[in-house]
Amino acid sequence: MKENLVYDKAFKFAIRIVNLYKHLCQDKKEFVLSKQVLRSGTSVGANIKEGLYAQSKKDFLSKI
Secondary structure (H helix, E strand, C coil): CCCCHHHHHHHHHHHHHHHHHHHHHHCCCCCHHHHHHHHHHHHHHHHHHHHHCCCCHHHHHHHC
8 A cells, every 4th residue: 555644644643542542541540431532533544544445436535
């Protein structure tokens, strides 16, 4: 796959989200909100990756 700036930024964002999740769980003892932050923050990259392999422009737009 060729280099994609948006995907790279989403990957770095996901790493930061995972670190935030760890901080919230370990230091703040917050489990419910931190799990939702983890799921929503890491899904960005998954949606971008799905969009990159879309079958059509409409499919791409629906995934992005």
